[in-house]
Amino acid sequence: MATGIVTVGVDRNAESRTALRWALTYAEGVGSTVRAVAVWEQPLPVVPGQLLAPAVAPGQMITTVSDPGAAAEMESAARDVLNDALDAVVAPGARAHVEERVVAGDPGSALLDSAAGTDALVLGNPRRGALAGAVTGSVALYCLHHADLPLILVPASDTP
Template sequence: MTRQPDGRIVVGVDGSPLSLAAVRWAARLAALTGGPLEAVTVWEFPRLLDEHGLVPPPLDGFGPERHAARILDETLAAALSPTPAVRRHLKAGAPGPALAGAAAGAAVLVLGSHGRAAPPGAALGTVAQYCVHHAACTVVVVR
């Protein structure tokens, strides 16, 4: 049995200019449909290697999660004025699977076509490409 979408509009946020455009697009869609808007930023633990192999980072006041929270807050503040009610989520893990998972059951997942690390001229970045192929909901790619 296929699950019906719950009406959520989920938007991936990485702080890039296309992420700002995706947030604006998602906010307009949420306003039109009345669906709740959820903004998701994904962060990964850095892979640290030394002569002994993998070295886990210290977890007290760990930086990448705080940095991701700052990116999420700054992007939402820059993209939306006044800021509507937005559920904010930070997810740890690989961006593509984390975003596709966050959008499970949602009506729409909105993404910028590529983030900061896309090769020049790429139509889709790796995260957008992953989500287009693996997300279980409609995916809107903003260029």
């Protein structure tokens, strides 16, 4: 069942802007809304003298921090990344057709959670060439193996 929403992951990389452009063009063509998602990882507090070794799934990373204010800074930085990408890619007046989300979590899991119930998840793919094209980044690979919706990997573009 179509929901009329296409989710796209947005980060600092140029290929995510290419994916955002693709998602906007696609959504306009089919009359959908774009859900643009930037993910920031919630840091784990560092406890002096304690070994930190939680279980981590493939494609996931652990970020530790001893400054509790760092989480707010990381969330703000993710919001800035999302706003910069939208300002660079979305035509004036068209931003009303974009649903913006900044979420905390592991990027792969958070993107899939944000895309749950939508029509597709769009991600940028920086790989080029036949061999490199067969290998994707860890977030895209995680999403590829765990997605229960269409996943679209948009190849990198030479345009910023």
